[in-house]
Amino acid sequence: MPIDFNHKKFLVIDDFGEFRSTLRRMLQSFDAKDIDDATNGEAAIELMSNKSYDVVLCDYNLGYNRKDGQQVLEEARHRKLIMFSTVFIMVTAENSMEMVMGAVEYQPDDYLMKPFAREVLRTRLERAIRKKSDFEIIERAIERREYVRAIALCDQHIRKIPKNIFEYLKLKGELCITVGDYQNAKAVYDKILSIRDIAWARLGIGKVNYFTEDYATATDVFRSIIEQNNLYIEAYDWLSRSLLAQHEPEEAQRILLAAAEISPKSIFRHKTLGEISFRIKDLELSEKSFKKAIHLGQYSYFKSPSIYTGLARVLVEKKEPEVALNVIREVRNEFRDNSAASLQAAVMEGIIFKEMNRPDDAKKAIQEAILLMDSSSECLADDIAIDLAKACFDLGDKEAGTRLIQGIVRNNHDNEAVISKVREVFKNKQMENEGTKIISSAQREIILANNQGVRMVEEGKLDKAIEYFERAANSLRGNKIINANAAQALLMFIEKNGRNNELLERAGQYIGRLGSIDPSYNKYQKLLCMYERLLAG
């Protein structure tokens, strides 16, 4: 059945006027009526925020000092400016391989290499639209975090052995990893590899090894992928991660550096490179990497304040506090009305002023930070909180420092990685014994609190337990057990008393948090299944 282009809304993005009009004429010849165009990414984003398009045709190269096509796609998808059903086609001037390799998270529905004949455009569009509708139900399930259902939907398709079976297998593997079902993920990838030695399936196996903490095998897998395909950027990123997990930051740095050379446009990669380099005291490279990340972020939706504070930290370490202060001024400027950014800026300012021997200014900055933190409803990233605690201790404010540490431990009472960072802070301050006490008492506090809530559940006082756990979960957003139990109490209540959309929605939020804290947590999958069952019923 031919696809009706007459009622579809098209957006053409290209900096080359003649090409825009060529595309427009081609589309018109298929009976398309509603065609808008934009000469650059910024204008396109503007258009997309006001109108929902069915098809976006975007040139990759949109001119110097401009967003490129990939950045347009990332921002549009991330900000949900385009719908799931929107077909996004990237138009390229030459072989698309480098772009395919560079795009990790957000991939267009198809690539079209210039020049293409009218009929080719038509068949590609028709195919992409059809394919989109095949996957639409699964993608909607993913959007609602119904991962278990999405996996079941994939299985339904896979059983029918369709032409595009590999796409369903690939999606299923990714979903299994998302929900921490590593056994089934491995089964999917093994099955694919028995048919064909294909890089993404091997990457999947490597990820399974990584998440099951078999870092040595993961390292071997990622290395062998790169050996065969030295442009497969994702393998470099993962190799670097597994090297870090094996405490080989120097090698991890070297690998990331190689990746950044091949695919130099990833903000995230340069930021990570800056962080690793800082850890191994390679201040020159660290500075360079953070600067690069800032530069790349200029036109991107994905710029973040922590890149600036990372750079400021390097500058402090290099004994250039004045320059660091300028960087902080820049953050405040770039991220106005962003409380998380102001907080990070204030913490870093405190550290800088201390370095400059201006204790009063330092104190003022730290006080601002603490104030911002107390009034913030968001959960503070652990690293920033640790920084702030460290700064408090440095400035002799032991009480505030201790209070911060207690908060961090409560949020992460069973997270060994965070706890060891906290221990490190105490060790550097020669407060090891005192620190151990602070840590274990905060841990005990959470365990007791949790037990108390569990008792309420056991006694059948579900409504009380819900109230109790939800209050706890909202002050301990990073705590796995508390969030899991809040969700569980809610779901049990619904199971007993019948469907309640509002409660279900709240349970979904706690489960979502759980997924972003640690998808391999054993309770996560169970709760997810229960949630989806109640959602469907």
Added chain:
Amino acid sequence: MDQQKDNIHFSAFLASIAHDMKNSLGMLINTSEEVLGSCTAETCPSQPLLTKLQYEAKRVNNNLVQLLALYRMDHARFTLNIAHHCVSEFIEDTITQNKPLLAFRGISLETDCPEDLVWFFDADLTAGIINNILNNAYRYARDKIWITVSEKDGYLVIHIRDNGQGYPEHMLTEKAGETPGISFSTGSTGLGLYFASLVARMHCNKGREGFIRTSNCGDSGCCFSLYLP
């Protein structure tokens, strides 16, 4: 040291010029397609000339695509973008690009491809190979091209045959070996076959490499076969 630096700049410069040329060619091809689309032999006496123009532009474009790919291979900035594709859709796409021109020369195209065959290969590069073969067939076929696709012993086999004069001897794999085509003495650079064999060999699966075969089918026409594991 300065010398080397200049070399790097020079090759990057070449690549970016080639890129720019590709953009212009793209416009040339699209525009000529539009013009040709709106004229017939009756209304426009220059139609044959326009068609010739388009054919030449496409030839240059194919060559440029291949040159850019070869440039990257040479700079270790190249690996295949292997993905699974539905072969019949892939063939359909490639043919769509070439059909109008072939039709103009009175050459008909017949394809035989299993509907649901899925294979792993680099679609851009493989399309480059086929475009090139079809472009040659435009020049040398009498009036017919056959494309047959099959799966044989773990290889995807794309077989393209025409009913023209056949390959000259130095282009036959049985005579010239694995990489036929490069023969400066005959004046033929044979870039297309060279490229085809290079790309075929880059396709590896389970220890097996791809390859090409060229032969003459009895007394009629060129036979080109691409084997991808």
